[in-house]
Amino acid sequence: MKLLIMYSNAPPSARHLERLAALAPDIALAIADREDSAIDSAGDAEVILGHRYLRQCLPHAKRLKWIQATSAGIDHLYAPDLLHRPITITRCPIFADVVAQHAYTLAWSLLRRIPDAVAAQLRGEWAQPFAMLPMPTTAMILGMGEIGRALAGLLKQNGLRVLGVARQARPEASRLCDELFTGDRWRNALPRVDLCLLALPLTQSTRGLFDEAALRALPKHAVIVNVGRGATLDSGALARILGEGHLGGAALDVLDPMPNSATDPIWSAPRLLITPKLAVYHPQRQEKLERYIEAQVARYVRGEPLLNRITPSQLQDTHFDLKS
Numbered sequence: 001m002k003l004l005i006m007y008s009n010a011p012p013s014a015r016h017l018e019r020l021a022a023l024a025p026d027i028a029l030a031i032a033d034r035e036d037s038a039i040d041s042a043g044d045a046e047v048i049l050g051h052r053y054l055r056q057c058l059p060h061a062k063r064l065k066w067i068q069a070t071s072a073g074i075d076h077l078y079a080p081d082l083l084h085r086p087i088t089i090t091r092c093p094i095f096a097d098v099v100a101q102h103a104y105t106l107a108w109s110l111l112r113r114i115p116d117a118v119a120a121q122l123r124g125e126w127a128q129p130f131a132m133l134p135m136p137t138t139a140m141i142l143g144m145g146e147i148g149r150a151l152a153g154l155l156k157q158n159g160l161r162v163l164g165v166a167r168q169a170r171p172e173a174s175r176l177c178d179e180l181f182t183g184d185r186w187r188n189a190l191p192r193v194d195l196c197l198l199a200l201p202l203t204q205s206t207r208g209l210f211d212e213a214a215l216r217a218l219p220k221h222a223v224i225v226n227v228g229r230g231a232t233l234d235s236g237a238l239a240r241i242l243g244e245g246h247l248g249g250a251a252l253d254v255l256d257p258m259p260n261s262a263t264d265p266i267w268s269a270p271r272l273l274i275t276p277k278l279a280v281y282h283p284q285r286q287e288k289l290e291r292y293i294e295a296q297v298a299r300y301v302r303g304e305p306l307l308n309r310i311t312p313s314q315l316q317d318t319h320f321d322l323k324s
Contacts (some may be wrong), residue, residue, distance in 0.1 A: 003297070004045040006032040006052040007070055012116075016290040023294070024301045047300065051294055055079050064304070068296055070289060072096070072146065073229065074310055075202040075318040082315060089310040093146040094292050095280045099199075100150035102228040102253065102279035107195050110223045110249035111136065115273050133221050133248040136160060140186065141201035142210065143228055144173035151197055152176035163189055167205070169309075179316035190217035195225070202229035203317045212237035221248040227279045230256030239269040247271065253279045 003020065012031060021027050029047065032038035035053050036122075042048075042057035042064075051069045058064075058081045069077055072093035082089065095296050109115065113130040120127035125198060139155045141148045144166040152162045153176060164177035165186040174180050181189065190196075196218060200206045210226075210233045218224065224247065226233050238250055249271040259266050266272070299306055 001026050001047065001301075002028045002030060002041075002045045003047045003049055003084055004030045004032060004038065004041050004193070005049045006038050006057075007050040007289075008052045009070075010304075012287065013290060016091075017296070019290075020297060021292050023298050047297070049297075058082070066090070066300060068092070068293055068306075073201055075229065076177060076316055077310070077317045083312050088306060089315070090306050091308045091310055092289065093308055094288060095282075095285065096146035096150045097120055097283050098285075099147045099227050099279040102275070103147075103151055103197055103199070103225050103251075104154050106225045106227075106251035106253070106273060106275065107136075107197065107223055110205065110225075110271070110273060112250055115271075126148060133223065134194065136223075138163065138193055139195040139197060140165065140189065140193040141177075141197045141199060142186070142232075143198065143206075144170070144177070144180070145199065145201065146252045147199040148197075149173060149176055151199060155195075160195070163193065185247065187214060187217060190214060192217060192220060193222055195223050198224070198226040198228045198233060200228040200232040201318075202231055204319070205317075206232045208232070208234060210234065214243070215241050217245065218247060220246055223247070223249045223251075225251045225253075227253045230254035230258075235266055239272070242269045242271055249273070251255075251275070252279055 001024065013031060018028055018158050021029060032041055032053065035056055038053035038057050039060055042061040042146045044059055044063055046063055046066045048064060054077065058079055067087060067089045069091045072091055074091055077089065083324065111133050113132060116130050138161045140163040141151050142165040143217055149172060150294045153166060155162050162176065164173055164180045166173050166180060166182060169180050198210060200209065212234055215237055235255055241247060242250060245263035251273040253275045254277060296306055
């Protein structure tokens with residue numbers, strides 16, 4: 001059984017490769033850090049671990065049975081072949097707690113005016129106390145997947161009322177929220193929100209979901225944070241609205257589209273804090289990822305159900321006809 005390994009952010013460790021090889025006597029490992037080597041190794045691969053060169057490999061991977069992605073989001077996995085071939089696809093939603101903590105930290109950094117304090121420090125100035133934003137009592141979370149539920153737990157622990165927004169009212173989300181909205185009813189609740197946290201996947205229904213109208217419906221003091229997918233929020237409208245003095249602040253860990261120059265208005269928008277997709281990273285990230293994948297391969301070898309499977313309909317829902 002051949003496993004093709006092509007991780008995106010770091011090469012597999014030697015111990016990881018040893019542990020994978022020990023899971024079954026017939027396991028053969030191929031490691032690809034270039035597109036050409038990935039394609040060359042794809043022909044007889046039964047399993048692909050990682051998705052770095054997935055689209056390039058698919059036409060050549062005639063024996064492929066399972067793809068283990070290294071991310072929680074699936075919008076970058078879409079390929080027409082995957083809708084019609086009997087290939088199992090699984091994702092990796094194991095960093096939700098770290099992302100939730102990052103989002104929570106961003107929100108409180110804005111509430112406590114930390115960026116202003118840092119700016120004063122860089123100027124060599126002992127600043128006068130800043131005018132603080134109101135202490136939040138109500139938070140809205142858009143997206144009640146793993147990250148959204150982790151966020152809800154953090155917020156509830158700190159005494160906030162949590163309004164959740166989800167496609168479906170599932171029990172695991174309902175029990176964490178004081179109110180759970182489906183459909184478009186969440187828009188009516190925006191005027192009573194102090195913290196608005198976006199943890200949405202990118203699908204046909206969430207692209208551009210948090211638009212200018214939603215931003216303007218938030219109270220003037222509200223803080224908005226996005227740790228989901230960049231294209232779910234209208235960042236151009238956000239920059240304009242911040243420039244007009246509306247909103248207490250905003251923090252973005254994701255941007256789509258990415259700024260194409262240093263003069264892009266997003267960089268100079270007031271009260272905006274940007275972290276360049278840092279939410280998922282921490283020193284133990286690679287080890288945790290490798291251990292998760294090893295456990296998944298062990299399940300596969302034993303013939304047990306794999307965790308976090310993606311259905312064809314979920315994959316199809318991420319596809320956009322950008323020409324229309």
